[in-house]
Amino acid sequence: MDLDKQYNSKDVETKWYTLWEAKGYFRPASDRSQTIDHRPQTTDKKKAASVDRGLSTVDSKYVIVIPPPNVTGILHMGHALNSAIQDILTRLNRMKGVDTLWVPGVDHAGIATQNVVEKKLAKEKKTRWDLGREAFLKEVWKWKNENGSTITRQLRRLGSSCDWTRERFTMDEGLSKAVREAFVTLYERGLIYRGHYIINWCPRCQTALSDEEAAHKDMQGGLYHLKYPIAGHKPPYEKMGEDHLVVATTRPETMLGDTAVAVHPDDLRYKHLIGKKVVLPLLNREIPVIADAFVDPEFGTGIVKVTPAHDPNDFAMGHRHNLEQINVMTPDAKINEHGGPYKGMDRFEARKKILQDLEEQGLFVRRDSHLHAVGHCYRCETVVEPYLSKQWFVKMQPLAEKALKAHDEGKTVFYPDRWTKVYKNWLTGIRDWCISRQIWWGHQIPVWYCEKCSTEYGVRSTAKNPSTEAPYAVPRTPYEGIIVSRTTPEKCPQCGSKELTQDPDVLDTWFSSWLWPFSTLGWPEKTEDLRKFYPTSDLVTAPEIIFFWVARMIMAGLEFLGEVPFTRVHIHGTVRAASGLKMSKSLGNSIDPLEVIEEMGADALRYSLVMLSAQDVYLSREKFETGRNFTTKVWNACRFVLMQIGDLQGASHDPAQFEKDKLSLPSRWILSRFEEKTAEIERLLSQFGLAQAATELYHLVWDDFCDWYIELAKPMVQSENVALKVETQKVLFFVCERMLRLLHPFMPFMTEEIWQTFKVKAGSPVTWPESIMLAAWPGREKQSFRDEEAQKAIGLLQDAVTGLRDLRVRSQIAPTDKLTAIFVCKEAKTREILNTFEREVKVLGRLEALQCVLEFKKTGAMAAHSYPAFDVFIPLEGIRDPEEEKKRLQKKIQETEQWIKNIRNKVENPSFAAKAPKEILEKEKEKLADAEKLLVSYQNQFASF
C-alpha cells in the first residue's frame, strides 16, 4: 500500500499507458459507452451542494490539432515539447469534464520518405527507375509498414494521450479521397492551374519545391564581373560602353542561357546602346540590349545579363520583352545541349570552366566577394536551382483574402499575439503555391491526359509563349484534353478515347496536411465526427511551421468548409541547443528525448521542458535535472503523507469535510494557499501560460507544501490530541490528493501511480474515478478556504523560525543544542499568535523553551534578530566575533535608514498623495512604520555592544 522508496519510472510508465489506452481513456468522453462521473464524490449531500463540481462545461468540446510528424521522423526535443504542451492541454480539458479529442497521425513526407527508400536501394546499386513506379511504391509501403510507426511509438513514451483509435496517415484511403476532393474542387473554382514558370528545383531530389521548401541561407559567394563585347567590335575590349559592357553575376554558368542584356531606360550612360546587340561570349550568340525599369542603375555597373530560364526576375523581364527562354540545365543540374562545349558538365564544374575560358579570352574582369542568400532544399540541403518547368499551382490570393477576413473578424487568435503580424504579412504578400512534385511517393495528381486529343500532357504543345498561362488568367473551363476527376476516368469525355495517361507527378505533402483538421474527421464525407468536432479548438505548433501549415490549414478550412479550422493558435518556442543553434542530428548537438526518459522518466522530461518553454528553449542535459529533482520531491512528499496517515478511515477529497473555523492555523493556511495558487494556475493556463503555471505549481508544492506544511504537520500528527492528529492527517491527505490532480496534466505517470495508492487508502464509502485522468480538475471549485488571518499568522511563524535558524548559524550554535529564545513583541496580537505556535516554533526552531514578553533588556551575551513585528533573542556562550556583528548591524542600520528615506520621499511628496491610489498609499505608510520599528530594534542592539 505504501510507495516504494524509489520511483521506478520505467515500469510505472508502461503499466499506466497500457491501461489508459486499453480502458479507452484517451477517447473523447462522448465516445465511451459508460459515462464517467468527473465529480468529486461526497457523502454529505448538503455540503456537496455548495461545492462547484466543475460540470458546467460538460457540453463543450475541446479538440486539439497535432502537427502530424513526418513518417520518417524520430522523436526530437521539438516534438517532445510540442507534445508535452498538447498533452497538458488535453488532459486538463478532459479533467474539466470537457469532451476532448486529440487525433494523432503522421504525414507521408513525400520527398523525405522517398529519399530514405532510394538510399536503401542505392546500397543494392539500384535506382527507382530500375524498379519502376509500381514496384518502387511497393517498396516504400513496405518500408512505411516496417518503420513508419517509430515516431508514434515514441510519442506514447512521452505519455501523449491521443486517441489512437482515430490515428490517421495522409496516404490513407480516406485522406487520399480528401486530397482528390480538394484538388478537383479548387480546379473547378479556377484556383488550380498548370503553368510554365521558374520554380525552386532540387537537383538531388529532382523535383520542384515550393517557396517555403527552399530555405534561404546567407552565403559568402562571388560576384563575377564579365565583359560582353558589343557586336561588331574586336578584341581587345578596353572601352566600357563603346566596345563592350560589363555585367555582374553570382552564377556565371547561367550565361549560357542569356538572351539579353538589360539597362535602366533612364540610364544616360547606356541609353545609346538600347536596341543594339552584344555578343554572348563563349557561345557567340548575338543578344539584344534592352531597357527595363527593374534594373537598378546604382548596383554594379547598372547592366544586367538576362537569363529568363534561370532566374525569376529575368523570367519576368523575358515576358515583358518577349525574350526566348533557354534552359541550359538538365534536371540533375548538368549543362544540357544548349550549353555547347559545356554540355554534360555539372553546374559548379561548368562555372569554373567558364570563368577560366573567359579569363583566357580576356573577358573576365574581377571577382568580388559577395554575401547573398542562396536557396537550399529543406530535405537534403542541396543548393536549389531556379528552374523553368511546367508545374501545377494553387492560386493563393483568393484563399488568403478569406483568411485575412476571418482574422479581422476575430476568428483566429494567435498566442502570443506577435505572431499575428508574421501571419498576416505572409498572407498579404502571398505567392502562388507550386504543388506538383516530380517524385513517386505521394498522392498522384488526379489529372488525366487524353492521348488522342491532347498531345504530350495536353497543354504543353499549345504553350509556345507561356505568358498566355499567366497565373491570374486562368481559363474558367477545363483545358481541352485534360480530365480532372475525383474518380479514375474510363474514357475521354471529348473524344471517347480510352487511352488516358495520368499526370505522373504527385502533390506536395502539405497539400494533404493542410486538410488535416477535417480530413482526419472524415471529410469529404459528412461524418458524425466532423459534425461534432469541427471546427476544433486549439492548434499548438512551432513558429517555423506557420507558413507551411498553419496558414494553409486556415485557408483550406475556410475554402472547403467555410469555417476556420481552429480558433486559437498557440506558438511555442523553438528548441535549440545551449549553443543557440537549432538542435539537429547532423550537428551532433541534439539530446535524445528517449535517453532522457530512460534516465529520468517522461514526467521529468515533460516538466523540465514546459518550465523552460516561456521563450525559445535552449537545452543542455543539466536542465532536465530541475524536473527530475521535482518529481523525486513529489514522490517523497507523497510517501511521507501515506506513512503519516496510517490507516486513517474516511480519507476523502471532499472539501466539504472541513469547517474552516475549526481547523488548526497551519491547515487553514495550506488550504488557503492551495486555493489561491490554484486560481492563479487556472488563470495562467487559460492564457496558455503553461511555463508560468508549471513554475507556480513547483513552488506551491516545494516551498509551501513540503518545506512548511509538512514540517508543521509533523508535530501535529504525533500529537496526543487525537482530534488534531486526525484533522491533520485528513488535511495532509486532502491537500496532497489535490496536488496530484493539479500536477497530473504535467506529470501524468507518477501522479497516477501515487493517486492509485491514495485511492486504495481512501477506501469505502468514498468512491473515486478509476483513474486520475478522469478525476476533476480542481481549478474551478468554489473558493471557500481563503484565509487572510491564517496567512498572516503563518507569515509570523515563518519569520520567527527563519530568524532563529539564522541566529543559530550566525552564532555558531550546534543544531542539536536546545535553546531558550525570548520573543519581544509590543503587540498583544503578535504575542498571542506566537504563543499559539509555541509547539511549532519549538520543533522547527529547535528550542527547549520560548517566552513572549512585552519588553526585554538585553543582558550579557545574547544574539538578536529583528523583524518589524518582533525581536528574537537567544543566549550565547560568547559572541564569536563582536566586530563582525557590529559591522553587520551597522550595515543593516544604514540599509534601513536608506529605505526609510526612500519611502519618506515618496509618501511625503504631495503629488504622490494626490495621485497614487489609496491602496498604494496605505501600503507605503505601513511599510514606513515597519521600517521605523526595525530601525529602532537595530539601534537598540547596536547600543548594547
Add this chain to the structure above:
RNA sequence: GGGCUCGUAGCUCAGUUGGUUAGAGCACUACCUUGACAUGGUAGGGGUCACAGGUUCGAAUCCUGUCGGGCCCACCA
C-alpha cells in the same frame, strides 16, 4: 532592405495592466547523513535590471535613440 525578439546575480532565465527593499533554478560559501526526500535540509554571499535621454508622484516595466546578440521574411544581378 523590412520585420520580430532578447540584453536582469558567475550561468540559464522569471518578472502580468508602471506601485513591497528586483526573484527563481543551477553554481558558490558555511553548517547538517534529523525516520519523506543528499535527486535532500538550513542559512548566507552575489545585481547601477546593456547604455543615454524622455514621460510620470513613481520606470526593470511605457516612449525615443545608441550599442550588442539571435531569429524570420525579401527576386537587386
